[in-house]
Amino acid sequence: MSDFPFSGLNLAIATPFDAQGRIDLGRLEQNIERYIAAGIRGFVLSSGTGMHAYLSADESKSLVKKGAKIINGRAKIIVQTSALLVEDVVERTRHAKDCSADGVMVLPPFFEGPTDDRGIVDFYTEAAKGGLPIIGYNVPQAVGVAITPSLLRELCAIPGFCTVKDSGGDLGKQASLIRTGLPVMNGADHLVAYALYAGCSGLIWGGANFAPRTTVALVEAAASKDWADVRKIWASLEHVMSLLWEGDYVQSVYAAADLVGYGAGSPRKPLRALPADRVATLRRALGTLVEREAA
Template sequence: MTDFAFPGLNLAVTTPFDPDGRVAFDRLEEHLERYIAAGIPGFVLSSGTGLHAYLSREESDELVARGARIIDGRAKVIVQTSALLVEDVVARTRHAADCGADGVMLLPPFFEGPTSDDDVVAFYETASQGGLPIIGYNVPHVVGVAITPDLFRRLAEIPNFVTVKDSSGDLVQQTDLIRTGLPVMNGADPLVPYALYAGAAGLIWGGANFAPKACVAVVKAAEAGDWSKVREFWRALEPAMNLIWQGDYGQSVYAAAEMTGYGAGQPRRPFSPLPADKREVLRAALGGLIESEAQS
């Protein structure tokens, strides 16, 4: 859809941490500026890759306020406002709106939450009171709730509900959502070129933290319809994108970003740094990206 608000690459950006596990707010500007310089057109602040679930409400709010101020209209700003209580979702969303965010991304009720379609619709209806465009989040293997095509159609009737980010990792399920004719965003790193070819309206991409230039190139080639170029660029990205999806996702993204010059420190507890043996496997999967991303 030409009027879709979040086309192309939206980076689920890492949150910088200091050696003691505190959010490194003093490094945030440099961190975001590197990605803006690499051509990233949209950001998700307090993202899952940025350990949203392990940030306090105060930390997340400050991260959003500072991040939106730094970006200052140069890229789209999406904020994850997921919370267990829908009242907290509304409050977080209103804060994001006050900071100038363009939209929010939020999970359906999670942690042994309700699974009926009616309850999921009621949740998002209340969340829409926050006043910003909503990106629903389909990650059924984590949440226990699947956004099916029928549920997607119902959600699309809610004011402010604009799209679903599909992180199921199942291309069949994603193309079922795409065939509704409603805009769908891909959130599964290994599916990027296939999802774009299938008609995904946009991407929310965590792996792009460690290879923003190559990821921007893939999306631009897809937008131009040059699928041979897409395949050429994807060939360099595919080993690492497949590897991080197989486990240790957050630790792997942080470790890979450090290797390619986009480090954000180590992920905070309860995560530990990626072990040395897995770092070596990751380094091999990155291959030439380590050098190419470092080049200006």
């Protein structure tokens, strides 16, 4: 993974909110500093886990500007710049570039956008005019567009398009993308260990919000090809990462981060905090991670 610019673990950081639902920039700084101290060397700002869809354009830009200033070159910065209009994607990407971001993550056209390969290629060709490396975002269950191996080959021929983040959740389909020999990033929490073994180029991981030390250790073991250690570490993560994937993903990440001590408040409306019974289930699934991350 060493030759790929976004190798290793890139944390899709949860955007902190205060009791009134406003972005809490003070908490953002506290959390980023703690994550860097825990070994995180890549961040995704305004990520899906960070509630990009529920931030206004100005809020997202403010978040990116502040986050990049805090990070200050100590870690890679990826910014989600997805928008309905490709012109807005380009404008947001240029803002990210002005904030010294290293790359951007962009959803394909969504909400009645084109679904044919030509339309997707044209969209990303226009998006690349923003001037930063683009990470495509494969999440067909939410967008209705699937990035196939043949489409990935076409996309990677676009100057500036560097990889795809696969959050489809199907290891077999992700492996078919990896077999193209092109860079592929895993974005499905419950597949991390398997995706690393399959040869993914890097990770964008929302669940790392509540287990930064443990997830960093897993990625370092994989980089050393110590698969026995990977399996041992994954055993402490697998239950909770699988639970996230069963539903209420963002709410579960926020709740788990709070349980472990990396609180970001409650997710913004229209999402609601997890009910008490679901939090109790999540706490059981965390197991020893609470003590491990506090150590």
